[in-house]
Amino acid sequence: MKLIEALNIVQSQQAESPRRLRLFLACGFTPLHLQTFVRANLRVRLPNVLSEIRTGVFGDLIGSIEHLEPSEADALVVTLEWSDFDPRLGIRRLGGWRPQQLSEISVSAEAAAARLQHAIEAVSHHTTTILSLPTLPLPPAFATRPLQNSQHELQLCRIVAQLAESLSGCPGIRLLSSQRLAEISAPAARYDIRADLNTGFPYTLGHASAMGELIAGLVENRPPLKGLITDLDDTLWSGILGENGLDGVSWNLDDHSQMHGVYQQFVSSLAAAGVLVGVASKNDSGLVEQAFERPDLLLAKEDVFPFEVHWSSKAESIRRILNTWNIAADAAVFIDDSPAEVAEVQAAFPEMTCRVFPGNDTPSIWALLHELRDLFGKSVVTEEDLLRLHSIRSAGSWRKESGALQVPSDDFLRSAEARISFNCSRTGDARAFELVNKTNQFNLNSKRYSDSEWRQFLADPSAFRLTAAYEDKFGALGKIAVLLGTKRGDHVHVQTWVMSCRAFSRRIEHQCLRFLFVELGANRISFEYVPTPRNGPILDFLKSVTGPSLESPVSLTKELFCAEAPQLFHQVEVSVNA
Amino acid sequence: MLDQEERLLRCFSSVFPALTQEEIENATAEAVGVWDSLSTVTLAAVIQEEFNLEIDPDALSNLNSYEAFRNYLFTR
Numbered sequence: 001m002k003l004i005e006a007l008n009i010v011q012s013q014q015a016e017s018p019r020r021l022r023l024f025l026a027c028g029f030t031p032l033h034l035q036t037f038v039r040a041n042l043r044v045r046l047p048n049v050l051s052e053i054r055t056g057v058f059g060d061l062i063g064s065i066e067h068l069e070p071s072e073a074d075a076l077v078v079t080l081e082w083s084d085f086d087p088r089l090g091i092r093r094l095g096g097w098r099p100q101q102l103s104e105i106s107v108s109a110e111a112a113a114a115r116l117q118h119a120i121e122a123v124s125h126h127t128t129t130i131l132s133l134p135t136l137p138l139p140p141a142f143a144t145r146p147l148q149n150s151q152h153e154l155q156l157c158r159i160v161a162q163l164a165e166s167l168s169g170c171p172g173i174r175l176l177s178s179q180r181l182a183e184i185s186a187p188a189a190r191y192d193i194r195a196d197l198n199t200g201f202p203y204t205l206g207h208a209s210a211m212g213e214l215i216a217g218l219v220e221n222r223p224p225l226k227g228l229i230t231d232l233d234d235t236l237w238s239g240i241l242g243e244n245g246l247d248g249v250s251w252n253l254d255d256h257s258q259m260h261g262v263y264q265q266f267v268s269s270l271a272a273a274g275v276l277v278g279v280a281s282k283n284d285s286g287l288v289e290q291a292f293e294r295p296d297l298l299l300a301k302e303d304v305f306p307f308e309v310h311w312s313s314k315a316e317s318i319r320r321i322l323n324t325w326n327i328a329a330d331a332a333v334f335i336d337d338s339p340a341e342v343a344e345v346q347a348a349f350p351e352m353t354c355r356v357f358p359g360n361d362t363p364s365i366w367a368l369l370h371e372l373r374d375l376f377g378k379s380v381v382t383e384e385d386l387l388r389l390h391s392i393r394s395a396g397s398w399r400k401e402s403g404a405l406q407v408p409s410d411d412f413l414r415s416a417e418a419r420i421s422f423n424c425s426r427t428g429d430a431r432a433f434e435l436v437n438k439t440n441q442f443n444l445n446s447k448r449y450s451d452s453e454w455r456q457f458l459a460d461p462s463a464f465r466l467t468a469a470y471e472d473k474f475g476a477l478g479k480i481a482v483l484l485g486t487k488r489g490d491h492v493h494v495q496t497w498v499m500s501c502r503a504f505s506r507r508i509e510h511q512c513l514r515f516l517f518v519e520l521g522a523n524r525i526s527f528e529y530v531p532t533p534r535n536g537p538i539l540d541f542l543k544s545v546t547g548p549s550l551e552s553p554v555s556l557t558k559e560l561f562c563a564e565a566p567q568l569f570h571q572v573e574v575s576v577n578a
Numbered sequence: 579m580l581d582q583e584e585r586l587l588r589c590f591s592s593v594f595p596a597l598t599q600e601e602i603e604n605a606t607a608e609a610v611g612v613w614d615s616l617s618t619v620t621l622a623a624v625i626q627e628e629f630n631l632e633i634d635p636d637a638l639s640n641l642n643s644y645e646a647f648r649n650y651l652f653t654r
Contacts, residue, residue: 004592004624004628008592032619198638199619
């Protein structure tokens with residue numbers, strides 16, 4: 001993006017927006033055009049969000065971070081450069097580069113890193129933090145030739161790497177990838193020494209543009225897609241199973257089909273991170289079953305569900321897989337080597353990401369894997385991510401055993417041996433956050449939260465977060481319900497309530513209310529219900545417990561609930577964190 | 579030249595979006611309230627990128643009007 005485009009985007013008219021995004025940009029240099037590029041990229045990514053950027057005190061990056069109050073910003077962006085570790089590593093401050101002074105610089109850089117770590121960690125507890133490590137070259141301060149690394153240089157690199165590694169484990173921190181940055185901003189073309197001296201802004205416009213693009217991407221933190229549907233012949237492996245036979249398909253160097261093996265291990269890694277993987281293949285199902293028994297296959301058959309292997313249309317297979325997963329088409333990717341099959345599926349599901357597997361075009365396969373990583377990548381892999389596939393299989397068994405009834409009988413529910421674990425807390429929870437921000441059907445009002453809004457809500461002493469994890473004899477569903485509310489006296493106000501659709505028909509929602517009445521001591525519960533085009537299931541539930549004519553504001557007394565609630569058969573465990 | 583003039587107008591317009599073309603053509607740092615040192619630096623950066631040239635930092639302090647930028651660009 002050129003600066004003139006960025007300025008025009010920033011100044012273009014924006015519809016009245018209810019959502020503001022307040023960024024605090026902490027950098028040791030004059031933020032100048034970096035601000036413009038960040039705002040322009042945010043406008044492109046989040047057109048309905050009004051972003052405001054504040055900056056800290058020029059030359060005091062660490063102090064700016066240390067003084068940031070929780071209420072001041074929704075996200076903190078920290079762009080570190082070498083001069084933030086010691087001013088002598090920039091050219092605006094003269095302090096000497098003699099060997100003795102280089103040793104002092106290493107010591108002071110170590111101290112600055114410790115102070116930075118402490119300050120950034122502290123802020124990340126209440127404010128989402130985006131961090132970029134030094135992007136500009138070190139000055140020619142070292143005794144070695146530029147083609148040879150010096151000990152001092154490596155010490156500085158170690159200090160930065162240790163800082164990054166420590167901070168990468170903090171849930172509220174997102175580190176900008178140096179590798180991705182190098183792909184779009186060549187290291188040798190980043191530093192504008194004239195601008196650094198004249199204005200205090202050290203980035204070339206190209207580099208500032210690249211930084212703006214990546215920072216905005218990290219602020220946006222787009223949710224990952226959920227499912228990958230792959231073809232088999234000439235995609236997961238090279239060759240046609242029906243024609244070449246079990247031993248005729250390959251994924252190895254000798255047969256020049258190694259990239260199919262790379263694709264297999266990539267898909268396997270997605271499955272291990274909770275991405276749903278399904279197969280849609282026009283093939284002989286018996287042969288496919290045997291192929292998945294081959295010990296050298298890098299994708300285990302247990303990682304794939306469901307298999308749609310038959311001779312019907314691909315679009316029909318995709319529809320069935322999406323139904324099994326219960327996800328929308330825009331949350332899935334379809335990959336097939338046949339352009340005709342891809343076109344057919346794309347026509348049937350225009351919102352789905354469909355890609356042709358690029359045959360023997362190795363660089364294109366490599367690029368496809370990078371694109372898939374971008375679509376499916378997530379900051380944290382939660383316990384529930386690892387349970388997801390098992391949970392979908394369990395839900396399938398439940399439907400089968402309960403006779404696909406909308407309302408299972410008491411006898412069936414009693415025999416399910418269901419256990420619910422409630423956790424009531426004011427701390428963050430990655431799975432709860434994810435569930436609230438993606439659930440549509442059983443959702444009180446579809447209110448979505450930013451990281452900072454979530455943390456700020458829980459900072460209220462009267463607030464609580466209730467999560468429910470469910471398990472029965474068919475298997476575990478993991479954390480499937482989240483409720484955010486406040487309790488004042490014997491009145492509980494529910495601001496947010498979501499439940500995964502996989503958990504319907506198990507009376508878990510009744511058990512949640514029972515928890516509020518019995519465990520939390522509520523006498524009256526009010527609900528912040530707002531109708532949306534998709535939250536019919538929660539409306540039906542609220543009517544079932546409060547009466548058919550839903551009054552606004554929606555509320556429920558303990559007396560009414562106890563009189564109307566159906567019998568509950570779950571074994572309940574409760575844990576409460578301060 | 580006309581095309582170059584239009585490009586220069588577009589550069590000014592991106593930094594001073596509230597000004598009309600006529601106001602831009604007559605703009606001076608003194609007369610335009612929002613024209614501060616930051617605007618000059620931004621203008622210089624936009625123009626350098628748009629015209630693929632380097633503006634001499636010593637010349638920057640004299641580039642305090644549309645006319646001055648125009649002369650700097652087109653009569654060098």
